[in-house]
Amino acid sequence: MPTYQPSLQVHYSHTHLIVTHLYRIRHQFRLSNCHPRQSIEIRTEDAHTLLAIKDMYTNPYTPSQVAQAKSRNIGKSFANFLKPLASAVWHKDINRNHPASQDTLPSTGQTQGYFKIMRDSPKTNLCLPSSFITHHSALNAMSLFRLRTQSHGAIPTHTYHFEDNMRNLYGDRLCTRCTTNTLGCEPHTILECTYSKHLASPLINKLRSLLSKAGQPSWDSLPMSQKNSIILGNPYSSLPTKLHKVWTETSLNEILPYISSLETLLYT
Numbered sequence: 001m002p003t004y005q006p007s008l009q010v011h012y013s014h015t016h017l018i019v020t021h022l023y024r025i026r027h028q029f030r031l032s033n034c035h036p037r038q039s040i041e042i043r044t045e046d047a048h049t050l051l052a053i054k055d056m057y058t059n060p061y062t063p064s065q066v067a068q069a070k071s072r073n074i075g076k077s078f079a080n081f082l083k084p085l086a087s088a089v090w091h092k093d094i095n096r097n098h099p100a101s102q103d104t105l106p107s108t109g110q111t112q113g114y115f116k117i118m119r120d121s122p123k124t125n126l127c128l129p130s131s132f133i134t135h136h137s138a139l140n141a142m143s144l145f146r147l148r149t150q151s152h153g154a155i156p157t158h159t160y161h162f163e164d165n166m167r168n169l170y171g172d173r174l175c176t177r178c179t180t181n182t183l184g185c186e187p188h189t190i191l192e193c194t195y196s197k198h199l200a201s202p203l204i205n206k207l208r209s210l211l212s213k214a215g216q217p218s219w220d221s222l223p224m225s226q227k228n229s230i231i232l233g234n235p236y237s238s239l240p241t242k243l244h245k246v247w248t249e250t251s252l253n254e255i256l257p258y259i260s261s262l263e264t265l266l267y268t
């Protein structure tokens, strides 16, 4: 291949391609302040501001990690560059709408119930799947997934909504398996309910030992929401990142059989 060909291709793509040409016109139009509020250009600028990379919009540059990627991987590399930035915005949004200070109170809705479980993963990149999904196991993680995502048919607060069948308000979805008149959420089912809490004892003993070996706070000192989060597959919040893989592998070997036995009991 002649050596001048690549440079000619680059020059052509920047000066003649229709997409590039349209973008340049759009950008000039934007600078004239005539753009409608919802235009792509305005939204692109807003997205840069939201992700705290406004400088990349005003003075376009290529992040170093993207510049090092092979040409065929540039798109993927740029997406990977954006993921932690988007995750940080997401975390901020979650913490604003569902502050940690409310975790000790009964949940007021399924969204709050879900984020209580996720609270124990403050450093997690939310654009990546949770470790309990990516961990390869012969055991099926679907029931754990349903419990974590507030969509398990055997948990009263998870009940589905059908068009012609209005469900109870969240606070009225009480446990029907015990006489405590308590919200029938997954923390109650796992840790409190006299009908099912005994099933978690062997798992809790294992988690108690894991916390101790990792030099973490004792199981008994943790609030209920954090215990529930760990039982549902999250590493303890202050566990060093380098120990997350071992924690996941070890704990899931105990968690998944427990979830299976819990499900069997709840459907009996």
Ligand SMILES: [Zn+2]
Binding pocket: 175, 176, 177, 178, 179, 180, 182, 188, 189, 192, 193, 194, 195
């Ligand atoms: Zn109960």
